[in-house]
Amino acid sequence: MSPASTRAELLRLVHRGLDVPAYARAVGELLGRLVPCEGTCLQTMDPATLLPTGEYVENGLPAAEILRLIEIELREPDVNKWAALRNAGTAAAGLGEATRGDLDRSLRQRDVRGPGGFADELRVVLATGTGTWGGLTLFREAGRRHFTPEEVAGVASLAGLIADGLRRAALLSGAAAPDDPGVLPPDDSGALVHPPDDSGVLVLAPDDSVALCDRAAGHWLDQLGTGDRAGARLPLVIATVARQARALATARRPASPPARDTALPSARDTRLPSGAAALPPARARVQTPSGWLLVRGSLLGDGPDAPVAVTLEAARAPELAPLIAAAYGLTERERRVTELVARGHPTSRIAATLHLSAYTVQDHLKSIFDKTGTSSRGDLVARLYFDHYAMRLR
Template sequence: MVYGQAMRERVRDDIGRLVHRGMPVEAYWRAVSDALDVAVPSEGSCLMTMDPATMLPTAEFVENGLPADSISRLVEIELREPDYTKWVDMARAGTAAASLSHVTAGDLDLSRRQREVRRPGGYSDELRVVLSSSTGTWGALTVFRETDSPYFSLSEVRLLSSLTGLISDGLRRALLLDDACADRPDTGMLVLDPDDGVDLANWEAEQWVDELGVGERAGTRLPLVIRSVASQARAIAAGERVADVGLARARVRTRTGRWVIVRGSLLGEGPLAPVAVLLEAARPAEMAPLLADMYGLTQRERRVTELVAQGLPTRQIANQLHMATYTVQDHLKSIFAKSGTGSRGDLVARLFFDQRTTSLTAPSATADD
């Protein structure tokens, strides 16, 4: 099926509203699955959350999936044996979405998990989506079809590929909200009424507010960044500023020098719905793009740095970026000079701290080479 612009925008708008609803992970997955089913019908779906540092699965939510006794074999294949469209391989290749039928040219049984587990269970094609953002890979979504159903089309794959950033942002928010409700250390949560009055705040949120400060304007109750993020979350949920969907967040430095990420999500629907605002210390992976901006790295230098952080040697970097090895070396010299580092290890430690590879590119990044 070929989708027109109106269909793509409808699905994007529907999911954009879900991103800012402030739902827990399972409810978010079910709502996203329902929204996607309008354009990409399937017989079942599975959301798997991951540790962004290792991409190891941490939890799964399944509808009409395989029985539990089949999962151990699937996990074994995924983590230890070669196969098509494995999550780690897709993430490393920068592939946002792929169908098994496309990568096997229609011969699904070339896939080990298909012939050993999925086909005996009555399943045919599957469409896998890596849920990655600038802060890492937080999960993966699979939609699948049963035997006798048509394979996923390339237009369906492209549609889901175009939605990965948006769906990833929603998953990240859902995970943060779950963590905050579970009293995760250092994650603050405020619930604001329509007038930005505080209905609920945990102890961590109060500490972040004190550290941010409310300024000197008389009558001010909350830091400007919190009020701005809450306002943006309401605007997005109301269908305003559609182009900015996914950006109800801000990165700000506190009076003590720490960086904090502030995110807002509407809890429910309508103009009277409260807004949940989450505050947490910025992780190294979230600071990497900002540091790249500060050092003035060009777009090409950012890509070289990302591949360095993945441990690739110069020749492999050159092959991936379609450039000569001496050009890669020239870029590295420039990167070292701009960042004040003297080796690859120093560079990765400076930008990523915990050695976690992330994307340095951002919409505001310089586009020159």
């Protein structure tokens, strides 16, 4: 299958309106015909923090091993880390090429992937002009040849299109809310579920066991679920935020002498920064069946045995607006116009605030309406702040 025919199929796939699990499976199958591989893993990420919020694995590693990969990603030096690839503007990269054929120069290969029976990997950064929405990894089992530069380049040429499809699947599908504003969608038994308190708290021990959990947090855990991840005890976003809270605490403490550096000098590498400020905060936004959720973590004390408090609360407009505006591909100026429209400002006031002519504001509005599939200001506000905030006011 050629990259051109793969691109044509991807274009059709992007506009099918699939949810993320179905989209991840379809993309994996499609790329498998272009670049043979034995497994795939698509991770969704919060574009603001790059923290993983969900994973969709086909013939890959079990949940415990994936959590170890995330720990390496957040806290330890390695080759071809997601943040390093994103910062370098690299759409795709093979581990074999980055390590010059010596895969064991990668910590995640030595600790996790090699013992799991895998060899080379091809990482694809799923980024658009509006942010990084996820990462896709293609695996080859031990004994198979490494990904060639031509294969890496072929997949890299499709990365933007795959990312656009993920952006649409993650944010633009399934936005409809229940008709009754006082309830959430029915549960498996068909009973209507009344919304819990907006905010909940749970406390995690170092082994990810739940030490404390209030009623609202329990509801959010049920909403998130663990999917079909073998051996998973927590939703991925919860485990990731907890690990990021620990990584931030580690960054604040004096660093211990570095271990032997096995990565090549030329390999793309992201090292633990000297200060916590260099790391993204322990927070992520994720979609649930009843609306968008903001997850935040903080370490309760010091040392490796300190528990982590995780707060879960329905995302408010300030947290949601940038994410949803990015989902529709609005430019920075279009986002500002949309924000002022949402505040009820007329065209003349928007023009004065942004130092534009009224005609230019109208042009921006036309573009915004086209991108969001709306036809009026009221329709626009409903689409951005109501349809995507399915947790209704009581």
